[in-house]
Amino acid sequence: MTRIPRIRLRKPYLILLGDEHDPINAKTGFGIVHWRRADVAGQLRAPGAAVDLGVPDLGIDAAADDGVGSLVVGVAPVGGAVPAAWWDVMVDAARAGLDIVAGLHTKLNDNPALVEVAGAHDVRLVDVRVPPRNLPVGTGKKRTGRRLLTVGTDCAIGKKYTALGIDSAFADAGIDSTFRATGQTGILIAGEGMPIDAVVADFIAGAAEVLSPDNEPGHWDVIEGQGSLFHPAYSGVSLGLLHGSQPDAFVVCHDATRECLSDWEHFALPSITECIALHERVARRTNPAACCVGIAVNTSTLPVRKRSAYLEALAAEHGVPAVDPLIDGCSDIVAYVRKTFG
Amino acid sequence: MTRIPRIRLRKPYLILLGDEHDPINAKTGFGIVHWRRADVAGQLRAPGAAVDLGVPDLGIDAAADDGVGSLVVGVAPVGGAVPAAWWDVMVDAARAGLDIVAGLHTKLNDNPALVEVAGAHDVRLVDVRVPPRNLPVGTGKKRTGRRLLTVGTDCAIGKKYTALGIDSAFADAGIDSTFRATGQTGILIAGEGMPIDAVVADFIAGAAEVLSPDNEPGHWDVIEGQGSLFHPAYSGVSLGLLHGSQPDAFVVCHDATRECLSDWEHFALPSITECIALHERVARRTNPAACCVGIAVNTSTLPVRKRSAYLEALAAEHGVPAVDPLIDGCSDIVAYVRKTFG
Numbered sequence: 001m002t003r004i005p006r007i008r009l010r011k012p013y014l015i016l017l018g019d020e021h022d023p024i025n026a027k028t029g030f031g032i033v034h035w036r037r038a039d040v041a042g043q044l045r046a047p048g049a050a051v052d053l054g055v056p057d058l059g060i061d062a063a064a065d066d067g068v069g070s071l072v073v074g075v076a077p078v079g080g081a082v083p084a085a086w087w088d089v090m091v092d093a094a095r096a097g098l099d100i101v102a103g104l105h106t107k108l109n110d111n112p113a114l115v116e117v118a119g120a121h122d123v124r125l126v127d128v129r130v131p132p133r134n135l136p137v138g139t140g141k142k143r144t145g146r147r148l149l150t151v152g153t154d155c156a157i158g159k160k161y162t163a164l165g166i167d168s169a170f171a172d173a174g175i176d177s178t179f180r181a182t183g184q185t186g187i188l189i190a191g192e193g194m195p196i197d198a199v200v201a202d203f204i205a206g207a208a209e210v211l212s213p214d215n216e217p218g219h220w221d222v223i224e225g226q227g228s229l230f231h232p233a234y235s236g237v238s239l240g241l242l243h244g245s246q247p248d249a250f251v252v253c254h255d256a257t258r259e260c261l262s263d264w265e266h267f268a269l270p271s272i273t274e275c276i277a278l279h280e281r282v283a284r285r286t287n288p289a290a291c292c293v294g295i296a297v298n299t300s301t302l303p304v305r306k307r308s309a310y311l312e313a314l315a316a317e318h319g320v321p322a323v324d325p326l327i328d329g330c331s332d333i334v335a336y337v338r339k340t341f342g
Numbered sequence: 343m344t345r346i347p348r349i350r351l352r353k354p355y356l357i358l359l360g361d362e363h364d365p366i367n368a369k370t371g372f373g374i375v376h377w378r379r380a381d382v383a384g385q386l387r388a389p390g391a392a393v394d395l396g397v398p399d400l401g402i403d404a405a406a407d408d409g410v411g412s413l414v415v416g417v418a419p420v421g422g423a424v425p426a427a428w429w430d431v432m433v434d435a436a437r438a439g440l441d442i443v444a445g446l447h448t449k450l451n452d453n454p455a456l457v458e459v460a461g462a463h464d465v466r467l468v469d470v471r472v473p474p475r476n477l478p479v480g481t482g483k484k485r486t487g488r489r490l491l492t493v494g495t496d497c498a499i500g501k502k503y504t505a506l507g508i509d510s511a512f513a514d515a516g517i518d519s520t521f522r523a524t525g526q527t528g529i530l531i532a533g534e535g536m537p538i539d540a541v542v543a544d545f546i547a548g549a550a551e552v553l554s555p556d557n558e559p560g561h562w563d564v565i566e567g568q569g570s571l572f573h574p575a576y577s578g579v580s581l582g583l584l585h586g587s588q589p590d591a592f593v594v595c596h597d598a599t600r601e602c603l604s605d606w607e608h609f610a611l612p613s614i615t616e617c618i619a620l621h622e623r624v625a626r627r628t629n630p631a632a633c634c635v636g637i638a639v640n641t642s643t644l645p646v647r648k649r650s651a652y653l654e655a656l657a658a659e660h661g662v663p664a665v666d667p668l669i670d671g672c673s674d675i676v677a678y679v680r681k682t683f684g
Contacts, residue, residue: 105542106602109573137576138576140609141608151365200539201539201543201578201582205575205577229624232480232481232547232586233480233481233482233585236579236581239580240577241541242577249512264481264482266482266483284606
């Protein structure tokens with residue numbers, strides 16, 4: 001049987017940000033710092049770069065002297081290609097004895113110069129976004145245990161944060177659960193997972209089935225969503241993941257003030273109502289009982305005084321808890337899940 | 343810019359069927375025989391095999407003597423893996439001087455024994471299901487020209503036949519059109535196309551955009567659908583293809599008596615009403631004017647006397663032409679398209 005890929009990284013990490021100005025593109029860096037702060041020694045930024053993870057700036061030589069284990073590429077640009085200028089930085093880091101870790105579509109191990117230097121200096125090139133071989137096609141067969149999937153009105157809108165937050169809240173409530181990572185950042189945080197967007201198209205649902213296997217009846221897999229059913233580039237990934245995950249419950253992730261898809265500005269964000277309705281409709285193909293159990297909203301761009309009223313109105317309209325997972329945590333959602341599923 | 347992959351095959355073909363008993367799994371063989379009969383010299387079957395393409399049975403030595411150019415694998419099993427016993431047949435054929443052609447997920451060029459024999463006998467190993475490198479992610483931007491996509495209530499339900507039939511009917515009506523292949527059989531028939539189900543998940547919609555580029559305002563791309571939005575294994579492919587194709591029009595393919603998904607018997611076929619409604623709803627994300635322009639049904643399992651009434655009732659219920667493309671052709675659908683789009 002195909003297993004969930006596991007990774008082992010040398011800690012602590014130096015996060016490579018290059019000249020990235022858009023925090024949304026630096027979500028890998030932010031995610032690792034937020035959920036694994038103790039593992040991060042610092043960040044490596046080009047002069048004048050705007051993105052700041054709030055950790056010490058550190059050069060490669062200083063990092064090597066400090067015993068840093070890995071240089072982790074902290075940026076996920078559109079399409080996944082590594083900017084040409086960064087290869088030099090990675091070669092320098094490998095020469096200084098650091099492992100190089102990335103989760104981009106362009107593979108570290110496909111760069112001959114980097115492979116040569118890594119070999120000469122006995123460091124590892126770890127491509128996180130490599131799916132296992134011999135994935136099965138989806139069966140659609142019902143599995144034991146419970147599953148919750150985070151979905152969204154857009155990409156980069158909090159699906160990973162929300163899943164990690166719900167997994168923590170399950171632990172706080174004494175409910176057995178596992179965070180199931182589907183993207184590079186989630187995999188770096190969890191140490192295992194399925195890079196679902198790197199899987200060959202025919203095997204998306206099958207890969208999702210491998211990621212959340214049969215489990216104890218009371219156990220919850222909390223699955224990190226990817227993309228959006230409403231996204232013109234990534235909707236296929238989202239639907240395959242939804243059908244393969246066969247979630248009992250899903251949580252809609254949203255941004256309080258975002259009006260258009262990030263980087264696809266000619267597409268309006270769908271409404272939360274539309275998002276819940278479409279997910280219920282298609283999710284029920286593989287799990288007839290699938291239902292929405294919460295709304296997780298990034299409210300950081302709202303005036304503070306409007307936050308509570310906004311979330312209360314959402315909760316009242318949709319009949320499920322509405323929270324900002326970074327501010328409120330996810331215990332309200334877990335309480336609702338408990339009430340609904342016993 | 344990424345181009346649509348073209349292939350050049352040595353004709354005529356010997357179709358390899360092995361011991362396949364299920365005609366649905368032999369759809370590659372049937373498709374090539376139906377649409378390119380003049381290119382097929384014969385079929386190679388294991389003793390006792392039930393599938394018969396209606397062409398002469400031919401052994402490898404006889405085929406080589408007759409000047410056959412290529413052995414084409416004519417079977418598409420679930421998951422795409424080549425049955426182990428067939429490799430020997432392919433090695434024999436390569437030794438006899440035939441090119442080997444396949445469109446399976448398992449690559450001919452990944453089989454060392456076959457690669458060695460092919461090199462020694464100067465024959466080609468042609469893997470049809472290899473997507474181009476450097477595919478872009480989808481942009482969702484509106485393209486010029488018109489597009490029609492065939493969709494379905496299941497896999498293997500006539501989407502390719504219907505697309506080829508509509509393309510022919512466009513030609514008969516003097517309307518400029520191009521058949522756009524998305525699967526191995528379609529690519530073998532057309533000589534070019536995009537193996538959409540072999541693309542990495544993040545690039546499905548982008549690959550679909552590459553497949554049907556900007557065109558003349560009156561030109562129709564007739565795009566071969568893949569899978570089904572209702573399929574537990576392949577829905578991701580279908581949604582990515584739908585969003586990337588941004589069709590103006592779609593045709594629902596169906597089987598008059600099939601009750602469950604082929605090979606996924608625990609899933610009922612959706613109704614045509616449900617199928618039209620879901621496709622309209624999601625297709626309008628990238629083309630707000632997308633609409634259903636016809637229903638194409640395989641009626642071969644209906645009693646002949648019930649055929650007409652069945653199709654007339656469907657047409658009346660849904661307000662679009664309903665045809666069996668193999669019996670009626672697709673001129674009614676093209677006439678409806680003409681009326682609707684001018």
